[in-house]
Amino acid sequence: MHSHLRFENPSALPHEVAAEAFERALHDRSHEGEAASVLVGSALNDDDREFVEHWCVQVGTRAVPGSPLLGLAGLCLGHTARRFGQLSDEALALAKSLAVRAEADPSDVDGRALDGFEDIRSFLHLW
Template identity: 75%
Template sequence: MHAHRGFHTPPALPHDEVAEALERALRERSREAEAEAADALVGSALNDDDREFVEHWCVEVGTRAAPGSPLLGLAGLCLGHTARRFRRLGEEALVLVESLAARAEADPSDVDGRALDGWDDARSFLHLW
């Protein structure tokens, strides 16, 4: 029997809840904390109208998560979502999404392939081809 994974779009949470969930995941590295952080980050990237807030937390996660953490690839993907939604990224976020993609290409056990999707989105929506 195969388990079917559905696509889940979490809502944007209040900023203090997002910050708390992400800080907890960066401290604890438990599956539960990472799952809550993933929902918080994705919900913000897809639904929060504060681009600077979303970018800040993507950069925090993308620079502070341990090598091999699933949150690294997710941070890159969420920066791609941010580029798509707002048609811009700050310089630090742009450098990070490219760096995470390069790491994913070099070693998928370090950063998963979602970072490559984020970089593709950023290049496409920011016309960086």
């Protein structure tokens, strides 16, 4: 029997539920998969730019080197720039920093940070 895999974008969760998932993952790496799904759902579907940015920045600055959440935080900042047409200076600086780290050492920050930074440059018409 063949099963057909289907990709679905996760929904945005209530802010308190999302925040708990992020904090759990930042304290215990075994929860990173759940936090990744929550971060993507927030970046793609939450209408509160400040909430999304806050957690992208928190995850992108607090996750340990080598965590897949680092590259994902950069990618999600790209989604946020595309959806809202703006990012805070702090979020821009983090996205650039994550992209530089990804270019220097993909085992530190994965290449999704580069994709996110390219999206930011394109959608915000930077550099």
